[in-house]
Amino acid sequence: MSGQSEFLTSGISDLVGIDAVNKTNRTVLHSDLNNFFASAECRLDPSLCGKPVAVTGDPETRHGIVLAKNYEAKKYGIQTAEPLFQALKKCPSLVCVRPHYEVYREFSEAAKKIYSDYTELVEPFGIDECWLDVSDSRRIFGDGKKIADEIRLRIKKELGITVSVGVSFNKVFAKLGSDLKKPDATTVISADDFKSAVWPLPVEELLFVGRAVGEKLKKCGINTIGKLALAPLSGVRDCLGKTGVMLWKYANGLDFSPVTPPSENDTVKSVSCGRTAPRDLVCDDDVRCALYPLCENVSSRLRAKNLMCRTVSLSVRYSDFTSLEKQKKLTVPCRTSCEIFSAAYELFKITERKKSVRALTVCASNLDSTGEVQLSLDPDIQKIVKREKLEAALDTLRAVYGKGAVFRALSMTDSALSNIKLSPGSRSKKL
Numbered sequence: 001m002s003g004q005s006e007f008l009t010s011g012i013s014d015l016v017g018i019d020a021v022n023k024t025n026r027t028v029l030h031s032d033l034n035n036f037f038a039s040a041e042c043r044l045d046p047s048l049c050g051k052p053v054a055v056t057g058d059p060e061t062r063h064g065i066v067l068a069k070n071y072e073a074k075k076y077g078i079q080t081a082e083p084l085f086q087a088l089k090k091c092p093s094l095v096c097v098r099p100h101y102e103v104y105r106e107f108s109e110a111a112k113k114i115y116s117d118y119t120e121l122v123e124p125f126g127i128d129e130c131w132l133d134v135s136d137s138r139r140i141f142g143d144g145k146k147i148a149d150e151i152r153l154r155i156k157k158e159l160g161i162t163v164s165v166g167v168s169f170n171k172v173f174a175k176l177g178s179d180l181k182k183p184d185a186t187t188v189i190s191a192d193d194f195k196s197a198v199w200p201l202p203v204e205e206l207l208f209v210g211r212a213v214g215e216k217l218k219k220c221g222i223n224t225i226g227k228l229a230l231a232p233l234s235g236v237r238d239c240l241g242k243t244g245v246m247l248w249k250y251a252n253g254l255d256f257s258p259v260t261p262p263s264e265n266d267t268v269k270s271v272s273c274g275r276t277a278p279r280d281l282v283c284d285d286d287v288r289c290a291l292y293p294l295c296e297n298v299s300s301r302l303r304a305k306n307l308m309c310r311t312v313s314l315s316v317r318y319s320d321f322t323s324l325e326k327q328k329k330l331t332v333p334c335r336t337s338c339e340i341f342s343a344a345y346e347l348f349k350i351t352e353r354k355k356s357v358r359a360l361t362v363c364a365s366n367l368d369s370t371g372e373v374q375l376s377l378d379p380d381i382q383k384i385v386k387r388e389k390l391e392a393a394l395d396t397l398r399a400v401y402g403k404g405a406v407f408r409a410l411s412m413t414d415s416a417l418s419n420i421k422l423s424p425g426s427r428s429k430k431l
């Protein structure tokens with residue numbers, strides 16, 4: 001610990017406070033299930049073991065991209081998110097399987113159950129990663145490395161898949177550690193050796209440094225985590241604002257964020273729904289037809305959670321794979337599909353109109369949990385209250401008779417675009 005204490009007293013302690021010294025005595029693990037989807041598929045069908053395997057979306061509905069791959073497939077240079085036809089060119093013997101999300105969820109829960117034998121402080125990060133704060137478990141189970149090694153053995157033995165674990169004194173370095181050695185490995189980054197272990201690494205290895213932020217940092221001559229750590233804070237702040245300050249702290253080992261189990265931080269921040277259309281959207285009617293069901297989905301989920309939104313955003317992905325996002329603040333918080341659609345469509349109208357559209361995503365954010373439309377004499381708001389009641393009734397009908405029970409006449413123009421499954425003789429009613 002001497003190195004860390006000396007480091008904290010060399011002019012940075014005023015930035016982080018006295019408590020920081022104690023917080024560097026934490027032991028945080030980051031556990032990452034290796035090639036998770038592909039490993040789970042190999043467990044499901046052992047005949048896949050040893051073969052190059054990719055979990056892919058459905059090419060029929062233009063979702064034919066690689067969602068995950070195993071090490072054998074990686075050897076052929078196959079990458080996540082690459083189109084299936086391209087992957088097959090690289091490796092004609094590639095075995096492609098559709099995803100089984102239910103099974104992945106079961107594996108994920110089983111792994112969490114193992115983690116919970118060592119600590120109550122388990123924070124999931126996606127379906128295949130978790131942070132564990134094992135500071136108070138060291139007396140019983142031994143140091144971080146010992147706990148990490150034991151977890152690795154148990155996951156392998158009990159679940160038949162492997163995991164990489166990073167062990168450090170904060171979440172950011174623990175996560176970085178789990179990425180350094182794969183598969184089935186433990187990497188320790190201590191307060192005493194983090195400068196030699198972490199600082200030579202490319203700056204993109206640091207959590208939250210995406211491609212855009214990485215580019216900006218490189219323009220300032222910062223290409224390693226060490227260069228970021230040693231750069232003057234004011235310079236990094238000028239370059240990246242608040243994000244820069246946060247990343248500079250991370251690079252210096254000054255991440256004190258707690259490991260927080262979901263029950264303590266599961267407030268919903270946004271509700272979104274997106275879909276790649278089965279064909280390109282080439283006119284306004286196509287867009288309306290594809291957009292409405294997304295807004296209905298968001299609206300009904302907001303109602304189920306008793307939330308209202310104050311902001312609606314729309315992401316548009318064009319057929320040339322460029323994309324853009326726009327957002328609009330609403331004058332009154334709302335959650336009806338009509339209002340969300342109006343806002344989203346208005347946003348679409350101000351986007352690039354010459355290109356055809358491949359995918360749309362609608363997101364409701366700036367959420368409010370008051371749960372009810374405020375009563376008002378304003379006729380516009382009274383209209384919203386009425387629509388709210390109507391849409392709540394539609395939610396009930398769909399819950400009882402299925403999603404295709406009631407739909408908008410607009411959806412009839414192209415049921416594939418609006419993702420409505422019409423069955424002959426069903427109890428469907430036009431609206």
Ligand SMILES: [Mg+2]
Binds near residue numbers: 033034035036128129
């Ligand atoms: Mg993983």
